Amino acid sequence: MAIDNAALMKLILIFVPLLFIIGFFCIIITHNMIRALIGLEILTKAVTLLLVFAGYITGNMPFAQPLVITLIIIEVVIIAVTAGVILNVFKHNKSLDVRNLRTLKG
Amino acid sequence: MYIDLVLLSLLTFFSIWAVMRGTLLRAAIALALVSIILSIIMFRLGSALAAVFELSVCAGFITVLFMSVISLTKPMNYVETMEMTKGRIKRFWYLPVIVLLFLAGLFFLNIPVHFKAQNIVSLANERAVLWNLRQFDLFGQVVVLLLGVFGIVILIKSRFEE
């Protein structure tokens, strides 16, 4: 399983920014709260990939893995809390459209 | 090398799918596929422990979470769905264009890769690092999990009291 470092680096440098573009695009364009959360997930995946890759090319994977595990734990908790917020918003508004969130102005 | 290229392309493809897909349920499934492919890449790069976490927590738990949120929020009726889909396609068709433009730009610009990575081949294993070096992070994880419990209790309890 020999993977060429330089070539892999080029690949990562193409695909991680691509995932970032997709995620940010999703967050900016969408009107649906759940889809904004999906955009955030895609961004987090990009970051996870980047961290694993950083561990791989530095040859320091035992150090990178705890970081990735911590990241995953935090990600889950954030998604859970946001899901709670979204469910409550739905209870009030009966809609997930962010355009209905206009109570705060000024 | 080709298999990595294929895997990364699939990763990108599924994330675009997750963003563009009409119904939220299918978007969540696409997101699960993204997680699964990411964990395969992580296995290939030699981070087995983190890959297992990614597979079980992200592809498993988060997908279930998304599914339950989607099913707890009211599904729209057919006409509304069609209306939404039309509006969505209008807004979202830029994404593939942007992606292609980005790839073309990379191809022509030919960004130089000269970045010196610090190459340390460490002999310690993950568990030792996690316990000896990253103990403060472990402590943080405990706090975060506790916070998650409190968050669920505070935010969801009020919902089901009525």
Add this chain to the structure above:
Amino acid sequence: MPVSFLLVLVPLLCVIFANMPLGKAVKKLLFYFVLLFSLAQVYLVVCYKDLLTNGTIYSLTPVFKVSLAIDSLSLLLLLTIPIITVCALFIGWFTIKDEVQKYDFTSMLLMSLTGMNGLVMVNDIFSMYVFLEIVAISSFILIAFYTDIGSLEGAFKYIILSAVATILMLTAIAVFFTAAGDTSFVSISNAIKGSGRNTFLIAAMSIFVGGLLIKGGIAPFHGWVADAYSSAPAAVSVLLAGIITKVAGIYTLIRIVTTVFGFTPQLEMILLFFGAFSIILGALIAMVQKDMKRMLAYSSISQMGYIVLSLGTGTALGIAGAVFHLFNHAIFKAGLFANSAAVEEAAGTRDMDKLGGLSSKMPVTGFTSLVSSLSTAGIPPLSGFWSKLVIIIALWSSGHFVYAIIAVLASLLTLAYFLSMQRRVFFGKLKEEYKDIKEARFGVIFPAIMLSLITIGVGIFFFYVLDTFMLPVKSILG
């Protein structure tokens, strides 16, 4: 195990203990626990600095192998955090009606305290991320605490922007990790020094600073600040405006810039620009607000600008000024939010057009609000005057004359909108519908009195405060 680890371990153990099914009597103790713990922390920081910075509990060392770093900057924050937490505790405990919610709030407050204490003691950039997330998640939950639609909206905006910020920071952390092979401050700092001018590292540094500016609510990234502050419950606004944004955004910025990145002319330029922009924009928007809390939120953005501006000079005096203003601003802005809580509780509204003449019925709130406002505007001899003076001297002596003039002029704007607030809410003729309101309860006015006393005290004994707490901060540059 370092003694300072107790500052995060004890609150966590207490939260776990109090939430075990042991009956209500144990939960009632939470209030006293937060109070005692905060007092103990203040006492430790003031009287036993050395114990905190160097002390070790040898018997526990085989179990807990954490390494923490405390310097004079962390000590100052460790002093500020419990003060504001106690204020939030009093306001929360006496305004939240429901018993269960009261205990939930106090537990969350303790978790938030744990996160903030940890955040100011870390010496590793990834641990910093972890504790930033702890602070952020606890503030999401606290903002959405009452689950009414406004607070949910504020919380959702904060969640999205904060998540974007942390993703930017994590990207940068991955790049630093690649360059340094490690994530501790020391090795990243060495890697940055040794790299020359590597494009990747410069890009990573700028996106990291960008993420921190979002977290701190500096001007172009301030979208979440007003919504989150104004929609949160009263006690949470005090906590959020008083300390959370300062620890999560500004402290981390000062720490990262001084100990890890080091000052470069480009970085200074960026900080100066965003600082000045933030000062002006925040002050201008604050002028036209009707809601008292939203006005305070924009004023907060403006004052944060002063801190970033002062940091942008890159000199030791500038950093001391930034830290001094950070402390003062935490105190008087928490005081002002406490006043708004009192007004809201007594009059039932925060709309400044509907209020008027409350000073005759609520003399304590009126007076403390006046003290905090004048201090924010920089009127001598209150504390805000001295910190702004230090900032302006730092700007002038490092040759940034335009920015110094902006700082002085914006101070006049601050005075204008605060006097307008005082006039609309507290002075003038008492309106008919408020003729039988009473002063808020003790729990709500006590924090305001305490914070005003600190404001006045720091103003009078400012040489002592500057010498003991602010000027040692200079040493972190060396």
